[in-house]
Amino acid sequence: MKKSTALNAPFQPASFAFRDVTKVREIIARYPKGRDQSAIMPLLDLAQRQVGEDGLKSAKPYGGWIPRAAMDEVAKLCGVAPMKVYEVATFYSMYNLEPVGKYLLQFCTTTPCWLCNASGVLQAAEKHLGIHVGDTTDDGYFTIMEVECLGACSNAPMVQINDHYYEDLTPEKMVEILKSFRQDVIPPSGPQNGRKGSMSIAGPTSLMDQAKKAGVI
Ligand code: FES
Structure with a gap:
């Protein structure tokens, strides 16, 4: 998504003051x-x-x-x-320079996510919401953005929604998550396939002692 530089657009307020x-x-x-x-x-x-x-x-x-x-x-x-x-x-893509939806969906489509079907996940969101990358839904709830790597490649594919990362996504899971956000219910973030952190879904395969100490096995 091309980053907006419409710094003189009509939606710009005349003034701004920090409250805090x-x-x-x-x-x-x-x-x-x-x-x-x-x-x-x-x-x-x-x-x-x-x-x-x-x-x-x-x-x-x-x-x-x-x-x-x-x-x-x-x-x-x-x-x-x-x-x-x-x-x-x-x-920086984390700064929005024009109004966005209440929930900003930032889809990573960089190579590791792309190889794990980021396009399928993105298309499922586009189809479910009826909008495309760069658009906002008419009710003001969702904006879709495409961004570069968000640093969660081992849990690809992933999307950032406001401050939350949703990882190990499938198109079906993506739609479920969106339905939940539409009800203003924030679903649990992190891996969506049941694994812990970025550990293999079958459990740790190395550093067993540390895994035991951390209480993950
Ligand atoms: S490639 Fe998607 S998070 Fe790094």
């Missing part, structure tokens, strides 16, 4: 004096979560995204040119 100023101060204080720009990424995340909280209360719900006014506010707080913040926000 204590949190803003705490984030900036994490970094050495003169290195305030290190706070750009966590502040963008905070802005996205604040907009998402507002979205949950809206009649037609929407999820977290970062208005340009919020980027300008982050630039002011970090003492950098707004362009520095735009560069960061437009680069």
